[in-house]
Amino acid sequence: MPEVRSLTRLWRGKAKFASEPGAWARLRRWLQPFLCLYALGCATLALAVPAASAHAGTQLVRSMSFPDRPMRLIVPFPAGGVADAVARMLAERLSARLGVPMEVDNRPGAAGTTAGDVVAKASSDGHTLLFHQANMLIQPGLEPVPYDVVRDFTPVARVATTPLFLVIDARLPMRTPEQWMTAVKSSPGSYSYGYGQPGSPSHLYAEYAVHGIRNGVPLVTAKGEAAVVQEMLAGRVSACFCSFAAVQSHIKSGALRLVGVTGMARSPLAPLVPTLQESGLEGYAAASWFGVMAPAKTPRAIVARLAVELDGVMAEREVRARLQAAGLTPLRDSPEAFATAIRAESIQWQVILRDVAQARQEP
CATH class of the missing domain: 3.40.190.150 (Bordetella uptake gene, domain 1)
Incomplete structure (x- = not known):
């Protein structure tokens, strides 16, 4: 195909294209399909750009208003x-x-x-x-x-x-998460967890804390977090996963003790209390x-x-x-x-x- 060879030479800058008889006519015939596609693309773009601009403009106006x-x-x-x-x-x-x-x-x-x-x-x-x-x-x-x-x-x-703190009755001798879990596993019937709302993080964490312990650890349901705290103060519940607000005054009075906290990092509310994760207890990272x-x-x-x-x-x-x-x-x-x-x-x-x-x- 002489046209192709000629165009190849032209692209490489080696053809005297303008001096060849009928060269422009041959070039137009060869490019005709591509020119048609180009024109169609331009027409489509001309229609699409205003539509896209209008959509973006609508979004902008909506956000501004x-x-x-x-x-x-x-x-x-x-x-x-x-x-x-x-x-x-x-x-x-x-x-x-x-x-x-x-x-x-x-x-x-x-x-x-x-x-x-x-x-x-x-x-x-x-x-x-x-x-x-x-x-x-x-x-x-x-x-x-x-x-x-x-x-x-x-x-x-x-x-x-x-953050939910693992809180225990301060009359118990345990002071770390490890000591608490060791005591519970060795004598599960002697201790209990309380929670106030079924399906809450405090409930699930209590269930999770005892799920691998044979013979089970009693779980006590109370009518809300405040009621759980009252059960602990009365000595009827040993521990809970409670918010700091619910137990703060009783921590200060010495009636209850914080031994650990859930989440990935220590809480600024009680920075000296270790996370359960860093104490080697896995599964308490969700906040x-x-x-x-x-x-x-x-x-x-x-x-x-x-x-x-x-x-x-x-x-x-x-x-x-x-x-x-x-x-x-x-x-x-x-x-x-x-x-x-x-x-x-x-x-x-x-x-x-x-x-x-x-x-x-x-x-």
């Missing part, structure tokens, strides 16, 4: 109590920063599933948010729930962690937390705006002081870090649930 009406913070706890107080403090601060009212909508019931379902089905425009706790990662392993935590929510930020989530598919720009405002709230000295006074550890978080924690801790809780279930089936 967000919020454009009152917002709701759905809370799975009844009015009153630490969790509700934290939610109302956040709503008040966010309302001031966003420039619109934010209503706290208490939806207790079904172990938090009712509140979660409301937000999972809400419009993904950022005006309906969920304030929840780590229990929502546990509940799907206990019973069917109408949503998928990973698929149906967009993490915004955690605002506080609630207990409070955080804010939006419905799935909430635009990134809106999630980013909410995260920035929440970070600003958590940077306030008064907010941090109030959380610490309530026995919580303030946390400045990001959507990405929150999403990573949800994925990792969901796996950890499912492993605990599996091990506990297997232990129950053993003779």
Whole structure:
């Protein structure tokens, strides 16, 4: 094919193309299919770019005008109590920063599933948010729930962690996690764990702590964490996995003793207390937390705006002081870090649930 050979020489700069008779006509015939494809591509791009620009522009306008009406913070706890107080403090601060009212909508019931379902089905425009706790990662392993935590929510930020301490009756001689576990394994019937809410981290950790011990260790259910503490003070319960707020005054009085803490790091609430992990007890790394989530598919720009405002709230000295006074550890978080924690801790809780279930089936 002389045309191809000629064009090859031209591409290499070795042909006197313009001086060859009919060369331009041959070049046009050879390039015609490619020119048609090029023209079609340009036409498609001309249509696509305005559409993409319009979509991006819409997203930008939506984020710039967000919020454009009152917002709701759905809370799975009844009015009153630490969790509700934290939610109302956040709503008040966010309302001031966003420039619109934010209503706290208490939806207790079904172990938090009712509140979660409301937000999972809400419009993904950022005006309906969920304030929840780590229990929502546990509940799907206990019973069917109408949503998928990973698929149906967009993490915004955690605002506080609630480390659970292994607390024992101070009349007992043990002072370390190792001493406590050795005593329990050697005489399981002599000791007991208490918990206040079935399906909570404190309940699962109590079950997990005894799941490999023959003859079993009694587990005592009480009506809330405060009731568990009262049972311990009365000498009817030996230990619990409790929040610092619930036992703080009794630690100071010497009635109860902290021997370990769950999570990956020591708690600033009691920095001298070792983690159970560093004491050689595996399986206690999952944290207990409070955080804010939006419905799935909430635009990134809106999630980013909410995260920035929440970070600003958590940077306030008064907010941090109030959380610490309530026995919580303030946390400045990001959507990405929150999403990573949800994925990792969901796996950890499912492993605990599996091990506990297997232990129950053993003779």
